[in-house]
Amino acid sequence: MEDFDNPDNDFNSSDQQKGISPPPLQKENMRSDALIIPLPEFSETILSESNIMHVIKRRRSRRRYKETPLSMQEISYLLWATQGVEGADQNREWMIRTVPSAGARHPYETYLIVNWVDDLEKSVYRYLPLTHELLFMSKKSDTREKVYFASYKEDFVADAPVCFVWSCIPYRGEWRYNSKAHKSMLLDAGHICQSLYLSAESINCGTCAIGGYHQQGFDNLLDLDGVDEFTVYLAAVGKVK
Numbered sequence: 001m002e003d004f005d006n007p008d009n010d011f012n013s014s015d016q017q018k019g020i021s022p023p024p025l026q027k028e029n030m031r032s033d034a035l036i037i038p039l040p041e042f043s044e045t046i047l048s049e050s051n052i053m054h055v056i057k058r059r060r061s062r063r064r065y066k067e068t069p070l071s072m073q074e075i076s077y078l079l080w081a082t083q084g085v086e087g088a089d090q091n092r093e094w095m096i097r098t099v100p101s102a103g104a105r106h107p108y109e110t111y112l113i114v115n116w117v118d119d120l121e122k123s124v125y126r127y128l129p130l131t132h133e134l135l136f137m138s139k140k141s142d143t144r145e146k147v148y149f150a151s152y153k154e155d156f157v158a159d160a161p162v163c164f165v166w167s168c169i170p171y172r173g174e175w176r177y178n179s180k181a182h183k184s185m186l187l188d189a190g191h192i193c194q195s196l197y198l199s200a201e202s203i204n205c206g207t208c209a210i211g212g213y214h215q216q217g218f219d220n221l222l223d224l225d226g227v228d229e230f231t232v233y234l235a236a237v238g239k240v241k
């Protein structure tokens, strides 16, 4: 017989059960002089295809992009579709986003490596979902080279107008589920990327999920320690013909 009362088998020994406060819903450690860029509102007028059946049917991994920038509205829409916040509880313990997450833990942060977006400097940014803004992270001349090598020399990733990078903060899930969070946190990543596939397709953009990348390469690029936060998944995005 399974011992269902064994703490290893359930969540009785999690930090949440011990009464420890939850981790922040969104990564903090922002400098007081940080450059924050508000994301514009968008409406259905940006959609090139609003029929959900057509969008699902058309979805493909797309690795060739037009030499056209994305607009800020399109970026705003894609970020909302993948990690946008639709509500949070008063105690800031959980929130509801446009994608599901086991236990509403939402353990991912989104980074954008921007090559070509109208009105947005070529650089690396972090999405701030609670306020729907971008945080300017860094502008380094060798970013393209680093992305190229960390994606195992995939030009379409290094040169994509935008590359989404999702990092996991495992304690957000572990706080509630201990080590059992690990499986569900990986499942969460799939939902996020599928939302990107569908939302991109609906605005004449294409994306390609990338699971094959150099771990330290992307962690270093984003200043992640690889333990408390690490890259899990990427996706290149651009306009398609």
Ligand SMILES: Cc1cc2nc3c(=O)[nH]c(=O)nc-3n(C[C@H](O)[C@H](O)[C@H](O)COP(=O)(O)O)c2cc1C
Pocket (backbone or CB within 6 Å): 059, 060, 061, 062, 208, 209, 210, 211, 212, 213
């Ligand atoms: C978890 C995951 C990892 C992937 N990693 C890569 C990758 O590293 N490089 C790549 O070119 N495509 C990658 N893909 C895209 C797949 O190759 C693609 O989904 C598959 O060939 C089916 O094609 P479709 O998406 O057009 O249906 C990945 C897809 C998934 C779901």
